[in-house]
Amino acid sequence: MQRERVWDEAVRVVRGDVHGLVPVRDDLLRRWSEPHRGYHDLRHLDEVVTAAAELREDALGSDEEWAEAVLAAWFHDAVYDVANATDNERLSADLAREALSPHGVVATALDTVTALVESSAHHDVTQSTGPHAVFHDADLWILSAPEDRFDEYCADVRREYASVPEDAYAQGRSAILAPFLERPSVYRTARARRDWETAARTNLSRELRRLR
Template identity: 45%
Template sequence: MPGLITRWAADLVSLNPDADPDDVAAVGAELLARWTESHRRYHSTRHLVEMFWALEDLTDAGELTEDEARLARVAAWLHDAQYDPAASPGANEAASARLATTVLPRAGLAATDTAVVVELVEMTAAHEVPHGSSLQRAFHDADLWILAAPRERFDGYCGQVREEYAAVPDEVYRLGRTAILRGLVGPDGIYLSAYGTEHWEDPARENVARELARLAQLD
């Protein structure tokens, strides 16, 4: 997928013009290999691209600066770089954060920028935003854009998640997935940016309500 690698390289070189192109390309290829692992169904390059689209909308709306958008895209590459459906809660995010501390310096990313990426990756474990910066709010919203996707895409996403957790019995999956979705749709809303709240909140709530109804039927 040369387009993804081209974007990766452009972002890294924009953040550090002195980065070695060969090192940047090597790290990008390593990450792409992770994103194309055969066991992935939802957490694949499609999710990565959809995050990029969402981040573009947020940038166009003024929620992010161009440099913040570049860091957010780098964080998107890392946030599900480690993905094992059988891992304990939070383990994938922790492993992905550790991976970021290893590979991003190899790609020439500055220590301060690497720390920002690591914090964004760790934040996805519980979808909690510790400081509420514009970058954190936008990254949170882009990661959860899928909840507001058009009906057909959202329903496809639900099926993909179930495929990733095919080894989990129906009742266990129903209870766990219901708890996750209800936790995301709280009284304060799903999205944290002004753009996300205005454009994505209502369709996301409709989608999640439909999925919760489907899950209830498995009882």
């Protein structure tokens, strides 16, 4: 799917000014193309939007919810600073509000988009339907990717943190990944649990063994 077309469709649904938001879209494309990004790049954006599209029919109740999930995908890693990683989600949410609010995006949609972006800091979502559940699962689709793509993802994340010593990286990365296996389910929507859960648990277990 063409990312620019999906952006325009989402903006129209939330009654934003498509033409006025072209510079915002172009700024986001520039951000997603920054050279320091290994995994968190345009390919990741495309994968999140594609995964959300897979879940749309089963887990979203309206075009408005779809638009909110799409806009959250575009903004959720817009600020990506490895040296200050704990603040990226808040800053990305702030960017979304500042960029969208002057261009006619309705307040309820804007609030949902910024909440979705901030939720990506912890991936702690309880809903099983709606934009929160779909965005959560789409952002984590990569955990269930085919083995070669998952391994590429792991290597790309390591490249982003190339300055971190091996032992420290292994400890920190394990602390991020292991809790997903401790949950009853990695995913929240019924479709993702059915289609992605087994592969995600296999991939996560394999990567945690490597990190050990």
